[in-house]
Amino acid sequence: MSRVVVDVVLKPEISDPQGQAVLGALGRLGHSGVRSVRQGKHFVLEVDGDPDEAELRQIAETLLANPVIEDVELHLSTD
Amino acid sequence: MSRVVVDVVLKPEISDPQGQAVLGALGRLGHSGVRSVRQGKHFVLEVDGDPDEAELRQIAETLLANPVIEDVELHLSTD
């Protein structure tokens, strides 16, 4: 059994209203040292046996993200 | 400048319909090797200077996550 983490983040050039909202709140709460915040999605998949990286990448890029506006990062680890 | 990643995941006892929906879709698409999927949030913060871990943990636990239902994981890295 392995554990695969997929982080989906907006491409850097795409605006991120969610991250903006968090940044604004941090400023109002006095955490002025935070320069920027980007918000994305975090998926944790549990996979039978060894992960097939190509298949997982395809899943990540077609189902979990829209490559038009999002990038994915894959982290594999086998327990 | 440092980069802090905060992953927010639902506590295991809270059901995760988004993760379940992904799992269902994967099954229909023939990716039968995936056993479970949980969906959370992924924040990337850029912080001036060295990160103050205590402050960041407080931000993560009181603002970025709702401790009633969510857990957080913090990853610090300095560029």
Added chain:
Amino acid sequence: MSATEGLSDLDTGPGRLANRLDTVDLAASTPDDEQPYAELGLRADEYDRIRGILGRRPTTAELAMYSVMWSEHCSYKSSKVHLRRFGDLPPSDALLVGIGENAGVVDVGDGYAVTFKVESHNHPSYVEPYQGAATGVGGIVRDILTMGARPVAVMDSLRFGRADAPDTARVLPGVVAGVGGYGNCLGLPNIGGELLFDDCYAGNPLVNALCVGVMRHEDVRLAKAEGVGNKAVLFGARTGGDGIGGVSVLASETFDDAADGERGPAKRPAVQVGDPFTEKLLIEACLEIFAADLVTGIQDLGGAGLSCATSELASAGTGGMHVDLDTVPLRDSTLTPAEILMSESQERMCAIVEPAKVDAFLAVCRRWDVLATVIGEVTDGERLTVDWHGERIVDVPPRTVAHEGPVYERPMRRPADLDALQADDPARLPAPSGPDELRAAWLAVVSSPDGADKSWVTEQYDRYVRGNTVQAGPEDAGVVRIDEVTHRGIALALDGNARFARLDPYTGAQLNLAEAYRNVAVSGAVPLAVTNCLNFGSPEEPEVMWQFAEAVRGLADGCRELGLPVTGGNVSLYNQTGDVPINPTPVIGVLGVHADVRRRVPTGWRAAGETVLLLGETRPEFGGSAWASVVHGHLGGRPPALDLPAERALGGLLAALSAAGLVSSAHDLADGGLAQALTESALRYGVGATLTLPGEPFPTLFSESVARAVVTTSDAGAVRAAAERAGVPVTELGTTGGAALTAGELELSLDELRAAWSATLPALFGSPADAVGTVPAGTVPTS
């Protein structure tokens, strides 16, 4: 200096061939530099015209401005000659602001004015369904806001490929979530729309959004820059690299021989991410700014961004304006000046403010957390000038950019297949006879994706917010109260039967007008004004151009006959997959007025024992009908005969019946004919009816003859008398009551009808798992 060198000056990063900006002076001294006008979509003669206007080659920034502003989308170069027909309609007393502004404005009485418009966001919704649809709503809301009005409601008219096609399962849920996500988060009730399916939209869904706003007469604002010395204030979101895909040709052009691969051209997304929260703040800030009388002119930033807003403001005003581009707040500091001018970043507006009022203006923006920056001012003379890093990069006569672009009389040709199509009369199709066949056809029509219950979609929209929604889907028209004391209100309907338009675009456009008119009329409102969104294929295709011209001619003639002005609209061309254009799809919106919304007439039956009456005349008409399409997959023959005088008579009668409180329900007959209408009225509150069908059951149930409605009343005599006076034929159909629709041996229980009608969309799109991937990591307003 080579061509590439001239353009590379845009970029200041490493690996550049030169580090000089393409300024007006440089353009004058390098007249022969080649420019990538063709890649930007300009024809050689258009490029020559620009050179003629400027007396030199355009700078890179100017070229970018002209190329977007002279695009089909912004310049209406193919459609303009036809749209003039709308402007030629006889003047209407109700029209306060006509075509040419962001949206038309009509007088709805008691000092109130209403502005409404429909706009398309078709292509972006195919590429990124959620954000494409969301930003479509955002754009039309800003158009309404720009007029000085508070936006009060939205509608959405949606068309997708076959309901069971895999790609529809990708596109539809995302579009619906996007329309809902943006509108709900703005606090605008969704009061109606359309949801239709046809193979012709498979690679080209249509997402048309309407917004309506209300203001007092004296609050109308216009998009013009007047008063030398007045400031131009850009406010709202920061400017990023959104939606400038085409223009990055200008940046990429420099990298032709960057084979060393040092760095590629900036990748600029063609899709924008909406931020409805910022738009909500923009709305509240604008309304406060209007109330305090702090602006002399205002324009939203939509397609072509700052290029469009500045050139339109200047062009509509006295002509002179200067902008210092360095002051524009950026989200992405690597943007080139041309890209800043082109960016389609959402949630931005530009206002012209007297110097003495600038501080007050900025204070309102601060209170609402809205970023606002003075970026320029109104100047003497008739030039729009833009500086960057202290150098002049744009110096143009703004009218030539905004209002005097190319205009084409494109060749037109009646489609070669139209005769054959019209000759393929549905009379040849086997018609159902006997109770079993009729019941099967009935169930097939009401359970087809077009006929089925739309609540899978409408439940994702907030219909209640603001507390003034008197009617929303599935009623024929959305009805909104605009005054809580006088009970004055408005009604709106959107309709666009593309099958009729395919068979005959001239008549089809009029039939759509007639249907929207009728939908407003059955609610008891008096129809007042028209908007439209014309979705067609490529104008370079003579057959498409003919369809377009015919539809416009039809709509204009129909409006003339009904005495209604066209207050504005939108044209969306190039809707095609490969060489195959969509069916011509003119979507028509009609606005009506209720003197007292408490008199509005709903579609559903609530009480037993009322008389069911059919108003209007039924002829056997099946060309383009739902029955032919659903049961036989057939499209052919002629659409139903248009009868605008009969629509007028019916509309007048319905308004009178509503005012007199004589009818308890009214439902117009359209797609699916009487069978569809009866089903919807009965299922609304679970009240059936016992009916006697006049004449042949098949045409009675499924014909789509125009100018008809079903009403229920407890005073049939009075309704008959009123109908006679109005010259509207009346047929008694039966009495409400029971748990079935029964006509002799033909009996459909409400349970089986409900099961058939309501199961279709949930079965296609319903399980939560289908929602996966429809909402990207960006904005996910959810509560």
Added chain:
Amino acid sequence: MRIGVLTFPGSLDDVDAARAIRLAGGEPVPLWHGDHDLKDVDAVVLPGGFSYGDYLRAGAIAARSPLMRDVVAAAGGGLPVLGICNGFQVLCEAGLLPGALTRNSHLHFRNRDQGLLVERADTAWTSAYTTGQTIVVPVKNGEGRYVAAPADLDRIEGEGRVVVRYTGGNPNGSSRDIAGVTSADGRVVGLMPHPEHAVEALTGPSTDGLGFFTSVLSAMVTS
């Protein structure tokens, strides 16, 4: 009788809440999130909407606004507070009510007319109803699924903190059909459905929602 309606950036149903208060016979008083001023109101309504876009978590950012600190303090002193939809989310995020609201189980925003069973007719906001009464008011949310750890749910139910439960179908997958809960003293109530959208026959599915607003007015007369 002055009832404050707190507006955050992104509040939407504040106009509706004010109208409902007026129709019930009270005087609505607008309150602004950024002020530290409760304007001497006798009760507070936190309206529905998408405060700060709900971009982080519904209600999360609003719960940390200046005026909310005053609301929390005043609630400790017995000030009646009603949170509707986004307002309920804010109250949970601010710790005034137990549990949390999260993404609907079907993942869609859902707007429908909803049956509710009144289980507590003795709070400051529900005395106009009778225990066991069924009312119909609109529900509309995308993050309305009420959740808490099972042990907490047991405690919440055991203490009788459930004010209204969904009946005739659960619109969002809320645990144990819980639609609204109260503070221990019955002065702070939060619910996902929208009573303020059911105060006029013309615009709502019923006028069943008016009772929330008449309740608090009579609670203030008697107290």
